[in-house]
Amino acid sequence: MDLDLRLVRYFVAVADELHFGRAAAKLYVSQPALSKQIRRLEDQLGAQLLVRDTRHVTLTARGQQFLGEARRLLAIARTMQQPAQPDTVRMAHVFELDTSREVADAYAARFPDVALTEHAMDSAAQLQALLQYRLDVAILRISPRMLVDHPAGWEHRLLRLEPLVLVGGPTGGDGRAGTASLHEGPLDVFGDPPESGSYNAHGDYLRALERDLGVRLRWLGTPGAFSHCLARISRSAGRSRFLEFASYARRYAAHGLPLAWPREAQPYYPWSLAWRAEPPAPAVADFLHLALTESAARGWTEAAPGAAGPPWLPPDDPARSGTGDPTA
Template identity: 55%
Template sequence: MDLDLRLVRYFVAVADELHFGRAAARLYISQPALSKQVRKLEDQLGAPLLVRDSRHVTLTPRGQRFLDDARQLLAVADRMARPAEDGVLRIAHIFELATSRTVAAAFAAEYPGIRLVERSMDSHRQFQALLNDQLDLGVLRVTAQLQAERPSGWHHELLRLEPLLLIGRPGDEPRDQVSLYERPIEVFADTPDSGMYNAHGDYLTTFERHARLTLRWLGNPGIFEQCLAAVTRARDAAYVLEFESLAVRYAEAGLPVYRPAELQPHYPWSIAWRDEIPSGPVRNVVAVARRTAKNQRWHELTETPVRPPLWIPPEDPVSPGSRS
């Protein structure tokens, strides 16, 4: 049986959206035409891929299996049709966080002949772009959900456990530690009901539940300067829970930075790449990332009598050097 790649693309669009109307708009065809083409694919395969009713579209078990294979098939087809770019490495960054940028800078210094193409994507978008061969390397949080969605076809390796610190208000006294419970804790992140909830939000929800906090969710302004402006102009007493790599910038702007007294959350960053024979640039950037983690001591975490217990989401792969 010869599969029509156009029909496969139509099916993947519907599977992504789980809605024929949205998928049809994305593909610039009519909804009846899209439905007819997906039926044609199901007839060719001899099995239903989707369950449709008046309100919902879901994948059948066969549809879920076919979706995994379809993504790989389309990725290979796109790669074959794309001009070869052996001297290019495609990587993404999350917000203005430093981990992926530090790796990219180290790679660019060691391999100046490779052109870096850099984008901004959250963890889930990086994951999908990686599997669809739109990225060569991801630096993201690997969650149980991502592993369940795609248990094979990719590798990941823990890169860094980044501490989260507390940012005070202008004029607060400098101290080494403050309590998580003496003031409200704010976070620059989108809520579960916002439609823009992501792996960072999931991490914060898990931490909120574990620490028995009620976080103030401030949304995601998009750039550090806007976060800094929001903290600087705030009039009520609160602390902002932030990544260490951004806390350095808050400190440079004159705001106090504290360690949480009761519990020290760490955010797990992993590198991820597709499960195939990697190109030279991919092999090299993975090696650079490992060396960078070692040189930056991103894995050296110890609890002492003067430091609070470390906390990481229990379902996340967190052993230094762990791979899948």
């Protein structure tokens, strides 16, 4: 059987979108033509790959298996058409947060002859880019939905539990310096709410915190750059309290803003290292090894020394099984 790579690309596009209309637009073909080509591929393989009705598209068990095979096949085809780049590692950063940058700095210092290509992507975009062979490694927050949508083709390890701290506003009146209650009025968060249309893995985490801890959040959207976040917090003039990453909080403190550890529970934001489920190139293998070594040396998966409350992660967070349950 001669497998048409064009049909394989069409199938991967539909599997990524789980929507024929969006996939057709992405491929610049009509939806009826795309449906016809997918049926042709299924006829060639002698198996149904997709289950479709008027509202949903899902992968069959054979479709899930074939998706991993299809990605590898397309990657091989791209490699054959392009010159090899053995000394390149492609990665991405989530805004200006520290974890991926510190790993990149350590890697560049240890392997100065490797070209480190860096991009800016949120967690969901990183996973898509990784599976589509546009990134070699990802440092991201893995949501339960990601594991459902992409059950195969990649591997991951917990890299860091980054504490969230309170910035600005009152620090509480119980005499315990450096702590504050999560329940003294609403907390402002830089995140996109579920109804925004740009809800992502960060929003998924904040929504779980809101439900599980009974915290009231005010969603402010995602300014992105630290300078915009700093301006927003500074404009509040102490009237609001913000729940923020430790990566940003240290920089806020340098501008004179007060910080406090949450009293009732200590939220940790889980960052994971992800790569494709295939033998990595030597430069990528070195990156993975160095990232996990840095994590261990920095104590990134341990409780923060100044934390006041017991550790918290979303009840269904995949990080609970990354290196054992960190909240146990």
